[in-house]
Amino acid sequence: MDSIQTCQLECSCGHCGCLVGHGGYTRYVKTSMGKIPLAIRRVQCSLCNATHALLLSGIVPYSQVPLSDHAAIASSYENGMDGMEVMDTNPELSPSQVFYILSLYIRFWRQRLLSERLPLSPVHALTQPCIRLFGRQFMQIKNTRNLLFAPPT
Numbered sequence: 001m002d003s004i005q006t007c008q009l010e011c012s013c014g015h016c017g018c019l020v021g022h023g024g025y026t027r028y029v030k031t032s033m034g035k036i037p038l039a040i041r042r043v044q045c046s047l048c049n050a051t052h053a054l055l056l057s058g059i060v061p062y063s064q065v066p067l068s069d070h071a072a073i074a075s076s077y078e079n080g081m082d083g084m085e086v087m088d089t090n091p092e093l094s095p096s097q098v099f100y101i102l103s104l105y106i107r108f109w110r111q112r113l114l115s116e117r118l119p120l121s122p123v124h125a126l127t128q129p130c131i132r133l134f135g136r137q138f139m140q141i142k143n144t145r146n147l148l149f150a151p152p153t
Helices: 067-078 095-116 127-134
Strands: 019-031 034-045 051-054
Touching: 067 095, 095 127
Parallel strands: none
Antiparallel strands: 019 034, 034 051
């Protein structure tokens, strides 16, 4: 994340070159190796004053559970199971989290994916279509605008 040139990113207001560093925070993601801290960079647009967090594509905004586990729980449901077996690969997950993720998938995401014929795997292929079609990361519930950017070369 430190190699990202914020001056090359486009703000959600449509302007480019106007994002400047605006602090950061630590966020934890529950993985099979335990809770992993991530340093999240924040940027602010000097034109519209909007602030944005720069997140990795494998992160679901507002969730401590990685995108891969969200997709595995949803795939489990589609295969006739209840998603609890995902806890075998990620012991940081609790049954209540699995149930919550499954209920969000059924209520908000299942029909969206079916309507656009988007498969749940490979999981890395969900990010770009979901942001393009729905304006948010797969399994993101809170309605905030997300943008993808190509990493600088």
